[in-house]
Amino acid sequence: MSVKIISVDDSYREAWNSFVRSRADASFYHLYAWRDFYRDVFGKETHYLVALDSSDQFQGILPLVRQKSLLFGDYMVSLPFFNYGGVNSESEMVRNELVKSAISIGNDFGLSHIEFRDDRPLSGLSVRQDKVAMWLDLPASEDELAKSLGAKRRSQIKRPMRENPTIQKGGVELLDDFYGIFSRNMRDLGTPVYAKAMFHEILKRFPENAQIVLVRVHEKPAAVAFLLHHGKITEIPWASAASEFNGISINMLLYWEVLREAIRRGSSRFDFGRSTMGSGTYRFKKQWGAERLQLYWHYWLGEGKEMPGLSPSSGKYDVAIKVWQHLPLWVTEFVGPRIVRNLP
Numbered sequence: 001m002s003v004k005i006i007s008v009d010d011s012y013r014e015a016w017n018s019f020v021r022s023r024a025d026a027s028f029y030h031l032y033a034w035r036d037f038y039r040d041v042f043g044k045e046t047h048y049l050v051a052l053d054s055s056d057q058f059q060g061i062l063p064l065v066r067q068k069s070l071l072f073g074d075y076m077v078s079l080p081f082f083n084y085g086g087v088n089s090e091s092e093m094v095r096n097e098l099v100k101s102a103i104s105i106g107n108d109f110g111l112s113h114i115e116f117r118d119d120r121p122l123s124g125l126s127v128r129q130d131k132v133a134m135w136l137d138l139p140a141s142e143d144e145l146a147k148s149l150g151a152k153r154r155s156q157i158k159r160p161m162r163e164n165p166t167i168q169k170g171g172v173e174l175l176d177d178f179y180g181i182f183s184r185n186m187r188d189l190g191t192p193v194y195a196k197a198m199f200h201e202i203l204k205r206f207p208e209n210a211q212i213v214l215v216r217v218h219e220k221p222a223a224v225a226f227l228l229h230h231g232k233i234t235e236i237p238w239a240s241a242a243s244e245f246n247g248i249s250i251n252m253l254l255y256w257e258v259l260r261e262a263i264r265r266g267s268s269r270f271d272f273g274r275s276t277m278g279s280g281t282y283r284f285k286k287q288w289g290a291e292r293l294q295l296y297w298h299y300w301l302g303e304g305k306e307m308p309g310l311s312p313s314s315g316k317y318d319v320a321i322k323v324w325q326h327l328p329l330w331v332t333e334f335v336g337p338r339i340v341r342n343l344p
Contacts, residue, residue: 003051003059003094005101012050019058020088025119027084028230030061033205034079038065041201042341047076049101051094060089062098064105064114069342075308076106077115077344081194082237083133083274083295086118095122103300112305115344116298125298126307134272134282134290142260148289153252160245160253166216167257171203174212177221185240187332190321195337199226199238213261215254217245223254227261234262235271255288308344 008016013032020026038044044065051060063085068074079085087095099122106114116122119133139145146154168174179196186193203210209230215223223241227234236258241250262270272290275282282292299307324332 001053001059001091001093003053003097005049005051005097008048008050012048015058016048016050016061019061023088023090026088028209028228028233028235029079029082029085030063030088034085035063037201037205038080041198047102047105049098051089051098059091060087060094060098062087062102062116064102066109066111067342067344071339072342073112074109075111075113075115075344076102078102078117080344082117084117084119086116086298087122096124099125099298099300106300106302110302112302113308114300115308116300118296118298119293121296122298125300127299128297128307129294130276131274131295131297132277132282132292133274133295134285135293136259136270136272136288136290138259138263138268138270140263142263145259145263153287156249156252157256160215160217160222160248160250163217163248165222165253166219168214168216169261170212170214171207171210172200174214174224175200175203177214178212178224178226181221181224181242182226182238182240183333183336184242184329186336187327187329188243188325190325192324192336192340192343193332194340196333198337202226202228211261213254213258215250215257217248217250223250225254225258227258229262229265229267232266232268233271234258234265234267234269235273237273251284259288 016032020030035046035048038046047064049062049064050058053059062078064076064078065080066076067080078087087098089095089098099116102114121127139148175196179199183193209228211227211229213225213227214221221242222245224239225236226238227236239254241254259270272285274295275285301307
């Protein structure tokens with residue numbers, strides 16, 4: 001089978017979405033609406049590549065977003081901010097052709113690199129394999145889930161229940177509470193925070209998919225989660241707890257509630273998000289019974305370029321991280337979004 005690769009415009013929106021919905025291994029982030037999100041919210045240049053057969057039928061897709069700034073350089077990601085969104089096709093040949101077309105764009109623009117976020121290996125590219133996603137296959141009921149956790153986990157979940165917490169589930173009306181905890185936690189980790197407007201846009205653009213879960217203790221926001229429901233999958237891309245409630249295992253109650261919500265919505269899989277193997281977050285997710293899915297972050301490098309080191313774990317930003325942790329919260333909420341919008 002021979003294919004031609006084209007860069008599509010918005011007139012291909014419905015055909016693109018039909019292809020995504022036909023593919024069991026396509027992610028929520030492959031939907032065309034995310035192109036609007038990157039362009040409208042961040043002003044990003046996007047290149048959405050399609051492989052067409054001789055009958056002009058879709059055989060594969062590759063969404064690309066260009067990240068260009070004085071601080072971090074000029075490169076493309078498929079897709080930034082999230083764990084998924086790389087090349088998608090049933091055919092290895094088609095996947096390779098889509099990657100070749102992306103590389104051609106990279107050469108034309110003089111990019112430093114292109115990052116492809118995949119969950120299967122691609123040939124001929126440099127690759128990072130230090131990240132894994134953590135997936136839990138959900139039972140049909142919360143009673144079955146509770147039994148699977150064992151007595152120790154159930155006890156940890158019950159501890160914060162002694163404080164008579166309240167659980168709220170909603171959307172934009174809970175955004176201030178979510179962001180208040182999330183932005184402080186990111187500051188304390190030394191990591192630039194996304195703008196509150198980004199979360200607002202996701203809630204607005206995906207009202208059937210996006211949801212905030214909030215745990216209050218003594219009427220104070222204690223722990224929050226931002227969920228995305230799509231198909232039979234519930235994903236938790238962001239979650240945080242207020243540090244003053246760590247002593248009562250508030251995170252255990254939060255995750256119990258979001259797992260219950262996933263089951264209530266009919267999800268058969270819960271995606272805990274990515275972790276570094278052996279890290280604290282990896283162990284936390286593992287205790288819920290989650291299994292790892294290897295992530296393959298492939299790189300094309302421009303001539304003379306080295307593998308990018310834009311991760312906080314690279315060691316390049318240790319001093320900046322320590323300084324960031326001591327900045328006033330309002331400073332990090334103002335400056336952080338201007339930095340992180342250009343990171344992968």
